[in-house]
Amino acid sequence: MPLRTFSRLNFSGLPAIQLRNLARYAGMASVKYIARMPQQRKLAVLTAFVKAQEITALDDAVDVFDMLILDIIREAKKTGQKKDSGH
Numbered sequence: 001m002p003l004r005t006f007s008r009l010n011f012s013g014l015p016a017i018q019l020r021n022l023a024r025y026a027g028m029a030s031v032k033y034i035a036r037m038p039q040q041r042k043l044a045v046l047t048a049f050v051k052a053q054e055i056t057a058l059d060d061a062v063d064v065f066d067m068l069i070l071d072i073i074r075e076a077k078k079t080g081q082k083k084d085s086g087h
Helices: 003-007 016-028 031-035 039-085
Strands: none
Touching: 016 039, 031 039
């Protein structure tokens, strides 16, 4: 499945806990076991795994962005304080 197609999938009908459980299951199962699954089950498990990884990556990116913004604000405040004190 191309990435563009994957990003268009609608997961709103799947409870978040079920998505997490399927993703966790995929992360613990062996490749051989997943390969032997029926096609629909394999697709569901692997799709849930990829979606969960996508969510985690996005959360991590937002956290890094927040840290960068905080650093920029701190530096701007320091610079402003130095200018105000005449240094």
